Amino acid sequence: MAMASNHDCISDGHNTNGTRYGAAAIRAFAGGRHGSFGAAFLDPVIAESLKTLVSGKRVLDVGCGVGDWCCLAAQYGAKSVDGFDIQPEMLELAKQATSHLDMVHIKVGDAGDMPYDDDSFDVAISLFVTCNLSPEVYAKHFKELQRVLVPGGKAIYLSPSDWCHTELYTRIEADPSTVEDEIAEILETVPRYPTTEQITEAFSHANNILVACFAADQNGKLFRVRSINQLAYSQHIWRKTEVLLYPNFFYSDQSDIENLQSAGFHIDQKENFFTEERRSLFNRKNPNIMLSKKYITNPASWVYYISKPC
Ligand SMILES: C[S@@+](CC[C@H](N)C(=O)[O-])C[C@H]1O[C@@H](n2cnc3c(N)ncnc32)[C@H](O)[C@@H]1O
Structure with a gap:
């Protein structure tokens, strides 16, 4: 798995819009994203949820990074997929990955001021984005997510847990x-x-x-x-x-929940994707990168399934 070099990692860290990745960090992220257990635990759960949510729908991917979820949403039959991210360098890779998919549109944008009209999307995802946001943008992100969804629209929200x-x-x-x-x-x-x-x-x-x-x-x-x-x-x-x-x-679980609720979202379900069953399976399949027993029962991240009331 690619590791970031010492000299070209995060180019400017805690800035007002969000974490900026340098060239080597983007390469490392594109190669390994959330690490092997992110790939083993997170991806199958999100993939399963996307499959049930996106068919025939207009989908938004907030902070789409290198575009993996955009590709998957398209593959699962979304009518259209819009992905945006603050970093043009990330989006170059997202554009390459989705260039063969006519229904996918990628552009630069800020999670605190999403570049879309009200009520534009049936489904939205915001995955591992808010931990990158300054407090001003963090609070706006939830309101913006609400604004661009149609009434009754659904979203998947995920960030690192306490x-x-x-x-x-x-x-x-x-x-x-x-x-x-x-x-x-x-x-x-x-x-x-x-x-x-x-x-x-x-x-x-x-x-x-x-x-x-x-x-x-x-x-x-x-x-x-x-x-x-x-x-x-x-x-x-x-x-x-x-x-x-x-x-x-740093944003706590409590702060995520408060912001989701104050933006007017209904939390339909909260899931821990690091279940014991999934971890045990992962350890059996990955003898070189096994998770310690300590982590069998604790969530690294919660997945929130949320909706905008009609
Ligand atoms: C950890 S990555 C997650 C990418 C993608 N959601 C995924 O799960 O693979 C976080 C992403 O958030 C983006 N980001 C940071 N601040 C942002 C902002 N203010 N608006 C939009 N995207 C932002 C970063 O550029 C980066 O691509």
């Missing part, structure tokens, strides 16, 4: 306490008030970490987050995954 912010996911063969020691040693080498590039460099060989979240304390010292009580709303955080190290903003 658990994903606080737990260390390791490869199964790695002893978690040894990985914790390794992290503690690395943290000692990171300068105060670090840049994303410095953090990336420091963790570039920490291959036993599948998911971990970091933040800086009041003195600028980087620490591994262990409780959401250590974080403030929209605080700058850095997430390390198997594929990338990237800057994000």
Whole structure:
């Protein structure tokens, strides 16, 4: 799996619109997206939901990245698919991936000011986007999602859960306490008030970490987050995954729910796609990248199935 190089990862991190990926980070994201267990758990769940929702419908993909979901929605019979993203460089790959699909339209746009008329879509998806958004854009995103959906329209919303912010996911063969020691040693080498590039460099060989979240304390010292009580709303955080190290903003499960509801969405269903059954199957199929038992029962992300009331 492609890893971002130390020198061209995230070009400018916590900015006002959202996380910006540099060229190597985009390549790494395109190659590995949410890592092998994202591919094993998330993708089948979303694919199944898309299949049931999009046939014959006008579909919007918010923060479409390299366009994988746009392709799938088209494959599942969507009448039209519109994907937008803040980063033209991501969209170049999305355009290449969808160039053979006439019903797919890709353009640049901001999740806080979606470039579409009211009531334009029957179905929308917003997957792993809001963790990239500044607080101003985060709050607007939910209202915008509501605005562009028709009454009765449905959406799938997903972002990292509280658990994903606080737990260390390791490869199964790695002893978690040894990985914790390794992290503690690395943290000692990171300068105060670090840049994303410095953090990336420091963790570039920490291959036993599948998911971990970091933040800086009041003195600028980087620490591994262990409780959401250590974080403030929209605080700058850095997430390390198997594929990338990237800057994000912290939003709790509670904050997601409050914003969905205050935008007027009805939460039809909330699903944990990291079920025990799926994890066990994943571990059987991926003997080299197995998830520790600790993660059998905890959600890395919730999938929200939401709708705009008629
Ligand atoms: C982790 S990627 C997820 C991409 C895609 N949804 C997927 O699941 O594969 C997050 C995406 O959000 C995009 N993004 C960040 N800020 C944005 C904004 N303000 N408006 C639209 N897209 C944004 C990024 O450029 C990136 O492509």
